[in-house]
Amino acid sequence: MFSKKRxxxxxxxxxxxxxxxxxxxxxxxxxxxNIATEVTQVMQPEAYxxxxxxxxxxxxxxxxxxxxxxxxxxxGKIDYPLIGEVIAGGKTVEQFKTQLAQQLSPNYVRxxxxxxxxxxxxxYYILGEVAKPGSFEFISGMTIMEAVATAEGFTxxxxxxxxxxxxxxxxxxxxxxxxxxTPIQPGDVIRIPERRF
Numbered sequence: 001m002f003s004k005k006r007x008x009x010x011x012x013x014x015x016x017x018x019x020x021x022x023x024x025x026x027x028x029x030x031x032x033x034n035i036a037t038e039v040t041q042v043m044q045p046e047a048y049x050x051x052x053x054x055x056x057x058x059x060x061x062x063x064x065x066x067x068x069x070x071x072x073x074x075x076g077k078i079d080y081p082l083i084g085e086v087i088a089g090g091k092t093v094e095q096f097k098t099q100l101a102q103q104l105s106p107n108y109v110r111x112x113x114x115x116x117x118x119x120x121x122x123x124y125y126i127l128g129e130v131a132k133p134g135s136f137e138f139i140s141g142m143t144i145m146e147a148v149a150t151a152e153g154f155t156x157x158x159x160x161x162x163x164x165x166x167x168x169x170x171x172x173x174x175x176x177x178x179x180x181x182t183p184i185q186p187g188d189v190i191r192i193p194e195r196r197f
């Protein structure tokens with residue numbers, strides 16, 4: 001025989017399990033808290049988009065007069081022979097190559113073969129809890145940890161587990177998990193936050 005106290009306790013436990021099961025059955029997952037939390041994403045590599053300050057080399061094979069080096073201006077344009085102003089900003093190298101080929105053909109060059117290379121990238125900026133905040137020259141394939149090392153390392157107050165990044169052309173920064181392989185892009189504004197004690 002169960003005592004009244006044991007029966008009452010058993011009833012409460014059983015009722016709790018029934019309520020949890022009902023929530024799971026209704027939503028397909030356990031009920032979650034509505035408390036807002038800061039979402040920290042894992043950075044994924046993206047195709048690089050050309051922008052202001054990038055120095056690019058354009059080679060049109062067999063047409064020397066259309067080959068040369070060009071710097072993308074604040075409006076994202078270059079001044080190109082024969083065509084004039086051409087918009088390069090906001091496009092990947094492949095997209096810009098396709099666009100330029102379309103603008104050259106067929107009026108200027110029949111079936112142009114074009115090679116485009118970024119010679120010098122626009123700088124990135126690193127702020128917050130690093131020893132030497134500022135702007136630095138970007139090197140292709142650069143990671144957050146390399147950027148921090150260039151800025152002479154973290155301060156003792158730094159949160160070395162996350163980083164805030166605002167990509168060129170974006171209005172807001174995003175919080176990312178900081179790992180040794182977290183990539184950055186030219187024009188990024190990187191902020192290392194202070195850790196929460």
